[in-house]
Amino acid sequence: MKEFALIFRTSTDNEFKPSPAQMQDILTSWTNWMGGIAAKNRLIDKGTRLGIAGSKTLAPGNVVTDGPYTEIKEFINGVMYIRAENIDEAVELAKGCPMLNGGGKVEIRPLVTSDNFS
Amino acid sequence: MIQELYRKEYGKMVTVICSRFGIAYIDEAEDIVSDTFLSAAETWGMNGIPSNPVAWLYAVARNNALNYLKHDKVFQRRVKKDLVQDSQRSFEMDIDLSDQNITDSQLRMLFAICHPSIPVEAQISLALRVLCGFTIDEIAQALLTSKGNINKRLFRAKDKLRTEDKEIAFPNDSEISARLDTVLLCLYLLFNEGYYSANPDKVLRKDFCLEAMRLTWLLVNHPPTAIPRVYALMALMCFQASRFDARISDSGELVLYEDQDISRWDQELIDRGGSFFVKASGMGEVSKYHLEAAIAWWHTHKADERVKWENILRLYNQLLMLEYSPMAALNRAYAFFRVYGREKAIAEAEGLQQLSGNLFYHSLLGELYTGVDDEKARRHILRALELAGSPEERAVLEKKLNGHCSKKENHGKPG
Numbered sequence: 001m002k003e004f005a006l007i008f009r010t011s012t013d014n015e016f017k018p019s020p021a022q023m024q025d026i027l028t029s030w031t032n033w034m035g036g037i038a039a040k041n042r043l044i045d046k047g048t049r050l051g052i053a054g055s056k057t058l059a060p061g062n063v064v065t066d067g068p069y070t071e072i073k074e075f076i077n078g079v080m081y082i083r084a085e086n087i088d089e090a091v092e093l094a095k096g097c098p099m100l101n102g103g104g105k106v107e108i109r110p111l112v113t114s115d116n117f118s
Numbered sequence: 119m120i121q122e123l124y125r126k127e128y129g130k131m132v133t134v135i136c137s138r139f140g141i142a143y144i145d146e147a148e149d150i151v152s153d154t155f156l157s158a159a160e161t162w163g164m165n166g167i168p169s170n171p172v173a174w175l176y177a178v179a180r181n182n183a184l185n186y187l188k189h190d191k192v193f194q195r196r197v198k199k200d201l202v203q204d205s206q207r208s209f210e211m212d213i214d215l216s217d218q219n220i221t222d223s224q225l226r227m228l229f230a231i232c233h234p235s236i237p238v239e240a241q242i243s244l245a246l247r248v249l250c251g252f253t254i255d256e257i258a259q260a261l262l263t264s265k266g267n268i269n270k271r272l273f274r275a276k277d278k279l280r281t282e283d284k285e286i287a288f289p290n291d292s293e294i295s296a297r298l299d300t301v302l303l304c305l306y307l308l309f310n311e312g313y314y315s316a317n318p319d320k321v322l323r324k325d326f327c328l329e330a331m332r333l334t335w336l337l338v339n340h341p342p343t344a345i346p347r348v349y350a351l352m353a354l355m356c357f358q359a360s361r362f363d364a365r366i367s368d369s370g371e372l373v374l375y376e377d378q379d380i381s382r383w384d385q386e387l388i389d390r391g392g393s394f395f396v397k398a399s400g401m402g403e404v405s406k407y408h409l410e411a412a413i414a415w416w417h418t419h420k421a422d423e424r425v426k427w428e429n430i431l432r433l434y435n436q437l438l439m440l441e442y443s444p445m446a447a448l449n450r451a452y453a454f455f456r457v458y459g460r461e462k463a464i465a466e467a468e469g470l471q472q473l474s475g476n477l478f479y480h481s482l483l484g485e486l487y488t489g490v491d492d493e494k495a496r497r498h499i500l501r502a503l504e505l506a507g508s509p510e511e512r513a514v515l516e517k518k519l520n521g522h523c524s525k526k527e528n529h530g531k532p533g
Contacts, residue, residue, distance in 0.1 A: 035436075036466060036469065038442060040469055040470060041472060043438070
């Protein structure tokens, strides 16, 4: 069994202001999706969601800018850890991630461990 | 009469004597108490039952224990030496069978038995034998295994306790939290053995549940262990036990949740569970016992079906994220069905390939496919029947299979 990180990327905020009912739906779809991975005994760690407001980026030369590090208006807003037989299964597990509904992306990265240096 | 007393008093006397002697003497303590019951059977048979049988048993057990001490050479050398230095009086030692000392001894014994070095199934057998006074026969019957197996488990566990010469002492404050988790797991599994066992002996199963609750109650009443997850486990047991009479018919047949007579749910236990749950909450701690208690609470509760199952699904999601278990994964898939319907739940359940050797995996899929793909439903129920161990489990599945066939006929009828 290999270990993978799922990294959630999304683009800088659009005008999306969800209603409480929509927020509830978003919450439910996240717990259902993560619960589904856990039900397959594939969840290692729920990981953390990463805040955007109040973040800063430090660059060489102690240059501090406001906000998260972004590339082409895209930033990382969370990470979680799963296990899977191989990368294909990891991709299958990532499918259904609610991130994808909001135009975000999920990056699937193998963890570098003592038996995996790739 | 003697049988009832045995169940109620055997464990108390063994733990008190064992606490006094040291855990290395667990077999001796059991022998002393067994001898006591034997002399009770003989004496009472001849002279009639004394007015206070418990006091009689305690007095005889105390005498037998003290006699044993006088005659055991090893014990004399090890213990008496220290005592003699204290005083020149002849060796005396009391066996304190007061309520308080019984409670303290049982708590200490519970922690001694639930030592991480002893496998959990041996912990359960040992607790059932030494703390709860079930016979080897009863334990083997309830755990659906042989007497030989139980004896082997007990022998190894006692050997471990003896060789490591575990002190029957309460763990200190820094240890208590870590050790408590082993104790709680043992009590949780002990309760489940009674609640989910496929054994048809309803009385015995209920006794297992009640004993697990009695021991958890000791922890609740002991301030250092009266912490949120202990209250949560107590609440869980109350909520579950409230349906005990409704979920098993008098003939020992399992009654499915949907078919239960709600008037047989024990409202008093539900209320007590509720007040334990309040004490479990509010400290910010969310253990698996909290989540399971919350799931159990929704089951004891008439509510809008949609709201109820959405909440149960959410709680199973959280529970699985905290700790994977096959039963939680299957129950989550069932909750998924109740919220989102068969098709979506089938996709979730089919994803649980790791459970394809599990009876409940197939009975769940049999249920989900009914009306969607009846041939597949039939195949899963038949597979479940192959995996079913007890006649009770088979009876439920056969009912399903027959119901399923008659439904199929109905579908075929026009109109």
